[in-house]
Amino acid sequence: MRDTLISGSYLIASVLFILGLRSLTRPDKARHGMQQAAVGMLFAIAGTLLNHTIVDYRWIAAGLVLGVIIGYPMGMWVPMTAMPQRIALSLTFSALAAALVGVAEFYTEITSGGIPTHFKMGALGFEVMLGAITVGGTLVAAGKLQEWITSKPVTYKGQNLVNGVFFLGILALLVYTIIDPTQQWAFYAMIGASFLFGIMLVIPIGGADMPVVVALLNSYSGLASCATGFALGNVILIISGSLDGASGFILSVLMSKAMNRSFTNVLFGAFGGETVAIGGKSSAGLSVRSIGAEDAAIQLAYAQLVIVIPGYGMAVAQAQHAVRELSEMIEKRGGEVKFAVHPVAGRMPGHMNVLLAEANVPYDKLYDMDEINSDFDRADVALVIGANDVVNPAARNDTTSPIYGMPILNADHAKSVIVLKRGMSAGFAGIENELFYDKRTSMLFGDAKSSLTALIGEIKNV
Amino acid sequence: MELLELYVFVLAAFVGYMVISRVPPLLHTPLMAATNAISGISLVGSLIAAGSARNGVATILGFVAVVCATSNIVGGFLITDRMLRMFKSGNAKTVEKAGTH
Numbered sequence A: 001m002r003d004t005l006i007s008g009s010y011l012i013a014s015v016l017f018i019l020g021l022r023s024l025t026r027p028d029k030a031r032h033g034m035q036q037a038a039v040g041m042l043f044a045i046a047g048t049l050l051n052h053t054i055v056d057y058r059w060i061a062a063g064l065v066l067g068v069i070i071g072y073p074m075g076m077w078v079p080m081t082a083m084p085q086r087i088a089l090s091l092t093f094s095a096l097a098a099a100l101v102g103v104a105e106f107y108t109e110i111t112s113g114g115i116p117t118h119f120k121m122g123a124l125g126f127e128v129m130l131g132a133i134t135v136g137g138t139l140v141a142a143g144k145l146q147e148w149i150t151s152k153p154v155t156y157k158g159q160n161l162v163n164g165v166f167f168l169g170i171l172a173l174l175v176y177t178i179i180d181p182t183q184q185w186a187f188y189a190m191i192g193a194s195f196l197f198g199i200m201l202v203i204p205i206g207g208a209d210m211p212v213v214v215a216l217l218n219s220y221s222g223l224a225s226c227a228t229g230f231a232l233g234n235v236i237l238i239i240s241g242s243l244d245g246a247s248g249f250i251l252s253v254l255m256s257k258a259m260n261r262s263f264t265n266v267l268f269g270a271f272g273g274e275t276v277a278i279g280g281k282s283s284a285g286l287s288v289r290s291i292g293a294e295d296a297a298i299q300l301a302y303a304q305l306v307i308v309i310p311g312y313g314m315a316v317a318q319a320q321h322a323v324r325e326l327s328e329m330i331e332k333r334g335g336e337v338k339f340a341v342h343p344v345a346g347r348m349p350g351h352m353n354v355l356l357a358e359a360n361v362p363y364d365k366l367y368d369m370d371e372i373n374s375d376f377d378r379a380d381v382a383l384v385i386g387a388n389d390v391v392n393p394a395a396r397n398d399t400t401s402p403i404y405g406m407p408i409l410n411a412d413h414a415k416s417v418i419v420l421k422r423g424m425s426a427g428f429a430g431i432e433n434e435l436f437y438d439k440r441t442s443m444l445f446g447d448a449k450s451s452l453t454a455l456i457g458e459i460k461n462v
Numbered sequence B: 001m002e003l004l005e006l007y008v009f010v011l012a013a014f015v016g017y018m019v020i021s022r023v024p025p026l027l028h029t030p031l032m033a034a035t036n037a038i039s040g041i042s043l044v045g046s047l048i049a050a051g052s053a054r055n056g057v058a059t060i061l062g063f064v065a066v067v068c069a070t071s072n073i074v075g076g077f078l079i080t081d082r083m084l085r086m087f088k089s090g091n092a093k094t095v096e097k098a099g100t101h
Helices: A002-023 A030-049 A058-076 A080-111 A118-145 A159-179 A184-202 A207-232 A235-258 A263-267 A293-301 A312-317 A320-332 A351-358 A369-378 A448-461 B002-020 B025-051 B056-086
Strands: A305-310 A336-341 A366-368 A381-385 A416-421 A441-445
Touching (some): A002 A235, A002 B025, A030 B025, A030 B056, A058 B025, A080 A118, A080 A184, A080 A351, A118 A184, A118 A207, A159 A184, A207 B025, A235 B002, A293 A381, A293 A416, A293 A448, A305 A320, A312 A320, A312 A448, A320 A351, A336 A351, A351 A366, A366 B025
Parallel strands (some): A305 A336, A305 A381, A416 A441
């Protein structure tokens, strides 16, 4: 009877989770769907508490209370601009939980004199390995996103070789523990090595590549909880873990496509080295045309269609509210404003969309790259705000450029381009952007937020 | 039993793939937050480790795991809801100031 209740609660939870994720295909249905998923979670927890192996509720109660105390501020108080590191940190938590459960299970089996089956040992091994890699990797990612650690790539000669050998060593330890689980040192050494490996994997990766990394680590942490499910023989863990893993997998494939990196390249984390190559045309002999806020405001005020291209610079300057205000002014004057969001703009998948939504930009004005690219031909102004590589025409026509082949937004097809940029430093990939030297392009230098404020002020006077 | 688990895994991964590949890029950040919240389901394993009173080590590790998983569930669902609340259609024209700071 009790087992039936438990299985029933897991079934309800699984169905509600899947429906919740499905609701995310529609922005207007998503909120309700995710609230149902939360109810599903309550069912799963209540069902688990009925489990007859649970005899002592004191530590459970303490853990639940402490978890709520930590979780509530992480949900309600973290500002939207800090979302990337917040997501990375919660991946740390979920991977840590999976790894600790794995260690507890292993320790209990071994100290009680039993020897886990090869199947169970394999599941436990994968669980703690993926868990520890994810913990190490997400901690570095969060540190980089918060800028506690330099967000520049940290590389050294032969790095990929060192990482490769290290990973083979971890696999050897994994195989060894599966063959002979009584060799406890191998199990614990594997955990330590995996944690280090996670750090080594992410340390060479620069800030702009973070969307791929965060998505990839998301899929690792999903697989870790999947492995927990196999080790404990628990179906709800397998189901939720594979949903999580699938989501991370899909996002990392989409992100790597949007950066024109091969997926195997991403899976083994062997990127970062590539971006060191500096190619492309040099800027020698070219000059940029600088423009003042007044002239830029006139162009924007009389434009029929303005396409705004937000990038990480907008997030850094926290300029999303000013962008929305500017777009409303243009609309009041009869112009149309659309937002073109590149899949890898910002530091995590969908970063720009969340920031603009926070600033009350309606989501039907936010367009994906494929939807909007043909509209640039009839746009009067393409307004680039703190974006660089995603509008670099070199990706289309310069085979020597490191970003050659990356799909870009066709900003250069617009009748004129206004670029809001702090200075003439190159983009993340370290390459020149010929768009900035185009004769239709004018540069408005300065912090994005103050430039936008100046534009808003000038448009009022036009 | 082990084969049955593989069965569940393959089918769930398949369903997950079908469902999630239809999520538009617009909602990719809420999707990550939502899967984070759902991944808090590892609480199920943590609760058993923390409450089975098998040995001190398992109890303590389980306790820490319960804390981690619970904070992911609570924080994850709350932040997903907070984000999804911000996505408004232009037609609805509900121009309320987002007071979330």
